[in-house]
Amino acid sequence: xxxxxxxxxxxxxxxxxxxxxxxxxxxxxxxxxxxxxxxxxxxxxxxxxxxxxxxxxxxxxxxxxxxxxxxxxxxxxxxxxxxxxxxxxxxxxxxxxxxxxxxxxxxxxxxxxxxxxxxxxxxxxxxxxxxxxxxxxxxxxxxxxxxxxxxxxxxxxxxxxxxxxxxxxxxxxxxxxxxxxxxxxxxxxxxxxxxxxxxxxxxxxxxxxxxxxxxxxxxxxxxxxxxxxxxxxxxxxxxxxxxxxxxxxxxxxxxxxxxxxxxxxxxxxxxxxxxxxxxxxxxxxxxxxxxxxxxxxxxxxxxxxxxxxxxxxxxxxxxxxxxxxxxxxxxxxxxxxxxxxxxxxxxxxxxxxx
Amino acid sequence: xxxxxxxxxxxxxxxxxxxxxxxxxxxxxxxxxxxxxxxxxxxxxxxxxxxxxxxxxxxxxxxxxxxxxxxxxxxxxxxxxxxxxxxxxxxxxxxxxxxxxxxxxxxxxxxxxxxxxxxxxxxxxxxxxxxxxxxxxxxxxxxxxxxxxxxxxxxxxxxxxxxxxxxxxxxxxxxxxxxxxxxxxxxxxxxxxxxxxxxxxxxxxxxxxxxxxxxxxxxxxxxxxxxxxxxxxxxxxxxxxxxxxxxxxxxxxxxxxxxxxxxxxxxxxxxxxxxxxxxxxxxxxxxxxxxxxxxxxxxxxxxxxxxxxx
Numbered sequence: 112x113x114x115x116x117x118x119x120x121x122x123x124x125x126x127x128x129x130x131x132x133x134x135x136x137x138x139x140x141x142x143x144x145x146x147x148x149x150x151x152x153x154x155x156x157x158x159x160x161x162x163x164x165x166x167x168x169x170x171x172x173x174x175x176x177x178x179x180x181x182x183x184x185x186x187x188x189x190x191x192x193x194x195x196x197x198x199x200x201x202x203x204x205x206x207x208x209x210x211x212x213x214x215x216x217x218x219x220x221x222x223x224x225x226x227x228x229x230x231x232x233x234x235x236x237x238x239x240x241x242x243x244x245x246x247x248x249x250x251x252x253x254x255x256x257x258x259x260x261x262x263x264x265x266x267x268x269x270x271x272x273x274x275x276x277x278x279x280x281x282x283x284x285x286x287x288x289x290x291x292x293x294x295x296x297x298x299x300x301x302x303x304x305x306x307x308x309x310x311x312x313x314x315x316x317x318x319x320x321x322x323x324x325x326x327x328x329x330x331x332x333x334x335x336x337x338x339x340x341x342x343x344x345x346x347x348x349x350x351x352x353x354x355x356x357x358x359x360x361x362x363x364x365x366x367x368x369x370x371x372x373x374x375x376x377x378x379x380x381x382x383x384x385x386x387x388x389x390x391x392x393x394x395x396x397x398x399x400x401x402x403x404x405x406x407x408x409x410x411x412x413x414x415x416x417x418x419x420x421x422x423x424x425x426x427x428x429x430x431x432x433x434x435x436x437x438x439x440x441x442x443x444x445x446x447x448x449x450x451x452x453x454x455x456x457x458x459x460x461x462x463x464x465x
Numbered sequence: 466x467x468x469x470x471x472x473x474x475x476x477x478x479x480x481x482x483x484x485x486x487x488x489x490x491x492x493x494x495x496x497x498x499x500x501x502x503x504x505x506x507x508x509x510x511x512x513x514x515x516x517x518x519x520x521x522x523x524x525x526x527x528x529x530x531x532x533x534x535x536x537x538x539x540x541x542x543x544x545x546x547x548x549x550x551x552x553x554x555x556x557x558x559x560x561x562x563x564x565x566x567x568x569x570x571x572x573x574x575x576x577x578x579x580x581x582x583x584x585x586x587x588x589x590x591x592x593x594x595x596x597x598x599x600x601x602x603x604x605x606x607x608x609x610x611x612x613x614x615x616x617x618x619x620x621x622x623x624x625x626x627x628x629x630x631x632x633x634x635x636x637x638x639x640x641x642x643x644x645x646x647x648x649x650x651x652x653x654x655x656x657x658x659x660x661x662x663x664x665x666x667x668x669x670x671x672x673x674x675x676x677x678x679x680x681x682x683x684x685x686x687x688x689x690x691x692x693x694x695x696x697x698x699x700x701x702x703x704x705x706x707x708x709x710x711x712x713x714x715x716x717x718x719x720x721x722x723x724x725x726x727x728x729x730x731x732x733x734x735x736x737x738x739x740x741x742x743x744x745x746x747x748x749x750x751x752x753x754x755x756x757x758x759x760x761x762x763x764x765x766x767x768x769x770x771x772x773x774x775x
Contacts, residue, residue, distance in 0.1 A: 196558055253756040254749050257505065257558065258696045262742040265689050273735035395562060434573035441567025445545065448555040448563065455554070 116457045125453050130400050130407070133447035134414060140442055141435075150429060158428050159421035159435075169420065171306035175377075176419045179204070179370035179387070181412035182315040183394035185322045186366025188403040189359040192326075193335045197360055199245060199260025200367040201391025203238040205267035207368025208375045209274065210237025212382035215297040215375075216279065216290060226296040231314075231372050238368020239361045241267065246360030250353040256360075264391070275382055289383035299376045311373030318366055323405040335359065367391060388419065389437075396444045415440060471596075474603035476720065481604070482678060484709075484716030485615040486511070486670040486687075490694035491701070491708045492618045493666025498698055499626065500659035501639040501766035505561025506546055508691025509568025510664050514539045514671025516572040519682045520579055528587060532611070532672055539668020540661045542568060547660040551653045554770045569685065576682050584680025609677050611669065618666075622705035635659060639764035642771040652771050667691065689742065696745045700752055702762040711748075715741055 141159070142152035163169050183200045190197040211234030218226045244263060248254040272288070274280075281291045299310040326332040338355060374386045397415050401408030422436030490507050497504050518535030522528060546564050549555045590613070591606035598605070626632040637645040638655045646652050674690075675682055693715055701707035722737035753759055 198562060248746070248750055252750045252754050253759065254746075254753040255699060258692065258699070258749060259746050261692050262689075262696070262746050265742045266739045269735040269739040273733050276735075277733065392562075392566060395559075396566070399559060432574045432577045434570045434577075437566060437570025438574060439570075441563050441570055444559065444563035445549065445567065448560055449549055449553050451555060452553040 114459045114461055116459060118455055118457055121454045126402065127407070129450040129453060130402060130411065130447060132450045133400070133443055136446040136450070137439060137442045140446075141439055144435075144438065145431070148431070150431060155425060155429060155431060158425045158431075159439075160417055162428070163420035163424040164417065168306060171303070171308040172420055173413065173416050174308050174312055177412040177416035178312045178315045179373055179390045180394050180397045180416055181408055182311075182318050182370040182373070183363075183367045183391055184397035184401060184408045184412060185315070185318040185405060186363030187394055187398040188322065188401075188405075188408065189335065189362045191398055192339045192403050193355060193359050194339045195246075195249075195356055195359055196257045197242065197245065197260050197363050198257055198395060199242075199262075199264050199391070200363065200394055201387065201389060202260065202264035202267040203241045203364045203367035204371040204374070204387055204391045205264070205271055206241035206371070207234040207236075207238035207364075208371030208382065208386050209267070209271055210234060210240075211368070211372045212290065212293075212375050213274075213279070215293040216382075218294055218297055219291055220294055222294055222296040224296070226294070227299070227376075230293075230297050230376060231369065234368045234372030235365040236368070238364040238366070238371065240364070242360045242364025242367070243357065246357045250356050271382070271386070272384060275384055279382065281381075290381045293376060293380045297376060298380050299373060301378070307378045309373070309377040311369075311377055314369050314373065318369075319405045319409060326405070367394075370394075393419075393440055396440050400443060400447055415443070418443075470600045471603055474600045476724070478603045478608070480713060480716040480720045481616070482608070482612065482716070483719045484712035485612055486673050486678070486690055487694050487697060487712040487715055488615045488618060488708060489611075489670035489673065490667045490691060491697040491712065492622045492705055493663040493670075494694060495622065495698050495701070495703060495705055495708065496626075496635065496666075497659045497663035498767055499639045499703060499764050500635050500656045501642060501764050501769065501771070502550065502656050502660055503557045503561065503768035504543070504546055504564070504660060504663055505558055505695065506543070506564025506568065506691075507663075507667050507694050508687055508689065509565035510539050510542055510667035511568075511671040511674075511687045511691045511694075512572040512685070513542045513568045514668030515675040515686055516576045516579070516671075516682060517668065518672030519584065519675040520575060522585055522676055523579060523582055526585075528585065528676070531676060532669070535672030535676075536665040536668045539664040539666070539671070541664075543660050543664025543667070546664075547657045550770065551656055551660070554772050557768045557770070565691070573684050576684060579682040580684070582682070584676060587677045587680065609673075611673050611677060615673075616709070619705040619709045626705070636764075639766055642766050646771075646773055652773070656771075667694075670694070693741065693745055696749055699759075700748055702752070702758065703764065704762070714748075715744070718744055 138156060142156055145155035146152045164173050183204065187197060187200060211230050214233040215230045241263065245256040245259040248259050249256040275288045275290055279290045281289060301309050370390060375382055393415060397408060397411045400415065401411035418436040418439045422433040425431040425435065426433040490511055494504060494507055514535040517538035518531045521534040522531035546560055549560045550557055587609050589607050589609055594606040595602045626636060634650055634655060638650060638652050642652045671687060674686060697708055697711045700711045718741045722740065725732065725737060726734060
């Protein structure tokens with residue numbers, strides 16, 4: 112017989128164990144899906160999760176994909192900790208990329224050490240501006256931030272489309288939907304010869320360190336956490352509701368904007384139609400899988416980044432559709448949420464009495 | 466310039482046709498939300514309905530199997546959400562997002578083999594009566610059965626919530642799950658049913674898109690309609706009749722962009738495409754400004770988990 116008992120306190124050990132359990136269950140379910148689709152489950156899983164990162168190039172690609180995920184998820188953890196549902200990071204990434212790309216184009220064929228910092232800063236500001244829209248509408252007009260931030264994703268992608276097809280398109284580009292190449296001074300330097308991993312990874316690592324410091328070493332971080340648990344308690348802790356909401360949105364907007372900068376000033380070096388394979392949405396999963404903890408998010412971003420690479424590899428070698436990546440991402444979040452049950456409830460197996 | 470009166474009728478009819486998926490999904494989600502559950506997975510359920518309907522139609526050749534199969538697919542996918550939020554008491558927002566991501570992935574995976582296959586013609590009713598009445602003829606006649614169902618649904622939903630006992634139970638569960646539970650109502654069972662119903666309606670909305678509105682399968686063909694349907698529920702202040710008005714406004718915006726392009730208005734096409742999303746935001750702001758009114762009309766337990774200790 113199984114008996115379910117409510118725990119007096121959520122278990123801390125299980126809090127960090129369930130993400131691992133969720134990943135394991137996702138692998139099992141994934142193998143099952145591969146089996147149903149008519150593939151050998153173990154071989155498919157090997158192509159999905161091991162082959163892509165088996166060499167130096169693959170590992171660099173992994174870090175390349177994990178960088179924006181980590182950066183955005185760190186920003187989102189500020190929002191989610193304080194119970195603000197910013198799900199429009201994809202839009203903030205796009206708008207950040209537009210602003211920084213625009214600035215980079217202003218420096219077309221110019222060189223100078225000062226260009227890159229300005230371009231990076233412009234991206235952060237772009238992301239912040241875009242995130243401020245749902246924040247301000249939420250605080251001053253009581254508007255649901257989930258729907259507003261999401262609608263703005265569609266709008267940002269259309270703005271980008273308009274710019275790269277129309278006014279910003281490369282005059283010598285044979286009408287391809289892309290801008291001119293940025294000058295070298297406006298690009299994030301590549302770290303190793305022949306690999307695509309670029310200096311953007313330092314932005315992500317800086318975000319990890321800063322967020323850890325803010326969360327665990329400052330009064331602001333404490334206020335943020337308390338306001339996530341209970342607004343009433345937070346007021347006693349001197350919490351200023353509206354300011355806090357706007358602040359966390361600005362932080363996550365800046366992070367998403369920086370991720371956008373990395374996408375366009377990294378290996379690609381120009382604005383084009385599809386700058387992000389939904390990093391902004393996937394980062395939501397990364398934030399949860401990492402338990403909104405800076406170190407957890409590093410690991411989570413690496414795990415989820417594999418689903419991007421695995422999907423590509425599996426498509427090439429086994430003709431498995433690349434959307435399997437998204438299916439895996441959805442499943443990880445399902446299993447993670449489901450296994451949270453163990454946080455609050457104990458399951459006891461009791462020998463059946465005859 | 467003489468404007469043919471039947472042409473106006475045709476435009477109104479096309480606005481109504483583009484409002485159909487929004488009405489269906491919104492009315493379904495409205496029932497779910499009235500029971501206190503916020504399911505953000507509408508977009509995911511809709512796209513699953515779209516591919517299921519199209520795939521079943523192509524494989525079986527039967528439109529009836531396809532339409533009901535799409536609804537069943539919506540029920541199945543929403544049952545994941547129901548199990549997680551009701552039995553395992555997970556967070557509604559996060560679970561709904563997972564449902565959307567999962568749904569888009571699965572639909573693209575299944576849909577891979579159905580890209581580029583032409584759809585079938587869906588039978589329309591009262592085709593012959595179209596020319597009998599000027600203006601009203603094209604508006605009233607010559608549509609699919611799903612179309613007529615969609616325009617009846619807000620009224621049925623309103624009647625259900627206000628006049629029937631089950632409707633009362635749904636509202637009680639949404640407004641005060643504790644007292645409903647004390648009255649002997651099985652809160653979780655009611656919420657399960659409302660979530661599955663919402664799934665069925667989203668599935669139907671998706672099937673309408675892929676089988677009737679634009680009979681073909683295109684990846685991501687719902688294009689944010691699920692999210693607009695969610696916004697419409699807020700817009701309606703949880704009143705089904707107002708969903709009708711909202712859906713017509715958004716249907717109108719969709720149709721206007723085609724006609725503006727046809728007339729040759731010099732506005733970038735991207736701006737016209739962005740219009741429904743921008744208008745959604747503006748409408749949400751206008752509606753939500755009156756926080757007292759929103760508070761009064763929102764189901765009190767919306768998005769909050771209910772768990773009874775044994």
